[in-house]
Amino acid sequence: MQGRCSLRVQQRCRHGRIAGLRSVVLTCRLLSAARSVTSAATPPAAGAGAPVAATQDASCPLLAMPWSRRTALLGFSVLSGVALNLGGSGTAAAAPLLRSMGWTVESELTVLNDLEHPIKIYWLNYDGDAELFGSLNPGSVFTVKTYESHAWRFVDSSTGYTVAEHVAAAGQQVVRVASKTGGVVAYTTAQSPGLAAPQQRTLAGRGSGGAGLAQQEQLAAPSATEPPRPLEPSSPAPPPAAFEGFDGLGNDEAAYSLAQLREVSIYPGGGNVLLLLPGSDTPLEVALAGPEALSLVAATGSLEQRRPSTLGTWTRSLMASGVEVRRVCITRMVDGIFYSRIVLSRPNEPGGGSEAGASSLCSLDATPGDSLSLALALRRPIYVNNEVVRLHRSVMDVFIRRREAMEAAAASGVFDEAAEAEADRAAQDALDSITRAIPSAPRAVHDLQLDHTLSA
Structure with a gap:
């Protein structure tokens, strides 16, 4: 040492x-x-x-x-x-x-x-x-x-x-x-x-x-x-x-794929949204908490109420201050949780050498639910990082291969518990190799209350 x-x-x-x-x-x-x-x-x-x-x-x-x-x-x-x-x-x-x-x-x-x-x-x-x-x-x-x-x-x-x-x-x-x-x-x-x-x-x-x-x-x-x-x-x-790249984090536009919102569903305590990705028949599923799911449904205009909603107040506040939402970027996955950013364009302060009417970009961290709600309410594009797309396709390929293996075993007449266990083992090994490339977040171990303060 x-x-x-x-x-x-x-x-x-x-x-x-x-x-x-x-x-x-x-x-x-x-x-x-x-x-x-x-x-x-x-x-x-x-x-x-x-x-x-x-x-x-x-x-x-x-x-x-x-x-x-x-x-x-x-x-x-x-x-x-x-x-x-x-x-x-x-x-x-x-x-x-x-x-x-x-x-x-x-x-x-x-x-x-x-x-x-x-x-x-x-x-x-x-x-x-x-x-x-x-x-x-x-x-x-x-x-x-x-x-x-x-x-x-x-x-x-x-x-x-x-x-x-x-x-x-x-x-x-x-x-x-x-x-x-x-x-x-x-x-x-x-x-x-x-x-x-x-x-x-x-x-x-x-x-x-x-x-x-x-x-x-x-x-x-x-x-x-x-x-x-x-x-x-x-x-x-x-x-x-300072804003960097396409998402504010330094990545180029080529690192992202344009996604289309396909379906929003809610259930007691939460919901999910399906994003259609280019070149894939299986949409990307993003789980939402209860308030986020309701906010996303409200963004479709189907839950318009007499008084302004939180999302409506948020969007009108941005527009009143001259801030424009450019796009929403789903940037990464950490421990199965999606991270996203909202890219905004805001007018520059008067003076300071900037041209009249000039604006600058900024990028804010946000949950996928809030980001997608804002994008849907204002009709702004949604982008997904290509690495997230690749991980999604890899996981889907594992399940497709397992299903095909089970169907082939059933067609040949050798479908039994041993064949099913072998297919499950191969699928689990493939999933483990994929998840090792997914970033991990810290995990709290314990929080102790001690009976006296430290002395130095």
């Missing part, structure tokens, strides 16, 4: 994952001499990223953390302590483009909240959007099964400010969020066995589903020369990044 402590701090500075801070300080013992590594969010000097030998400095005040009962419970050794200098405002603006990348190398992340107020835990998904995983009260512990390169954000529940961010490594880790001299200290610890060897990490685009596995598993890092942007007090996420 020598060299990992110094390497992590230098990567954090170079990538700017905690933007807006004045400095990041780590005191450790390098080559038998105590040194202090201080770095701002600026381009590193030549050779700054090279790993160096490092061991734990027991004299460092940040690392002297008598966790007593909790340390014995978790059994982790402290490897590094990173002080987050939040400045006078107490905020740390999150750097743009930080997002999760890979889903093959498992990691277990435990978050300890040693602040005097609750924090919210957000997972930054594969598109860079924040997904709330829960609220952590003071003195509580939250453990989640995640993956190497998955990005996490910790937000003050009372102010909405980002207090820390963390990118998971392989193996088991503990992130302790604690107050120190008016700021916040995030102590990152890890267990030495089973950690993956350091690999080259390069900047990757924000493209979704269609990218290859190698690109998906690279760790995205925002440019160190890009100035940090402050967070709004009411928002846990940074301002939206």
Whole structure:
């Protein structure tokens, strides 16, 4: 594990994952001499990223953390302590483009909240959007099964400010969020066995589903020369990044196929919608929650009421403000859940060098139900990522082959339980090979309320 402590701090500075801070300080013992590594969010000097030998400095005040009962419970050794200098405002603006990348190398992340107020835990998904995983009260512990390169954000529940961010490594880790001299200290610890060897990490685009596995598993890092942007007090996420590509994520139009809405059905507690895809006789089925299903039916005009509906108010508000819905894109599938984005065109602010009547595009994360309802109400096109189309066809082909095998066995007179079991086994193996290429989301393990706060 020598060299990992110094390497992590230098990567954090170079990538700017905690933007807006004045400095990041780590005191450790390098080559038998105590040194202090201080770095701002600026381009590193030549050779700054090279790993160096490092061991734990027991004299460092940040690392002297008598966790007593909790340390014995978790059994982790402290490897590094990173002080987050939040400045006078107490905020740390999150750097743009930080997002999760890979889903093959498992990691277990435990978050300890040693602040005097609750924090919210957000997972930054594969598109860079924040997904709330829960609220952590003071003195509580939250453990989640995640993956190497998955990005996490910790937000003050009372102010909405980002207090820390963390990118998971392989193996088991503990992130302790604690107050120190008016700021916040995030102590990152890890267990030495089973950690993956350091690999080259390069900047990757924000493209979704269609990218290859190698690109998906690279760790995205925002440019160190890009100035940090402050967070709004009411928002846990940074301002939206510049619009890229056809969907706002960097993918070209060629990465998508135009779909047609074929059928909407509702049942008690939910519903589904069928999208007809080019070159396929089997439509793509998207499951909807109860309110989403009703909203989609209302978008057809068959449930028009006396007073405005939520969808109607939403659409009229967009039109009154000059915002135009261009298209809806279903971007990817994660653990069987479809992700989508709404592409909007909004008028530019007067002045600022833009031409009169000019507009700019933006892309918003939304559920498929809301996206499809808006597209149907405003008669806007619906696009599906080609990778989602490919996965859908692959799954359908598995079931078609199984049905054909069963029909052939019945026609030849050898249909029995053994033949059916063999067909089921072949179908399951084929489905497993397909689902391994589908991204996975983190899974919460347990949430413990502990009887006393941590001491440092």
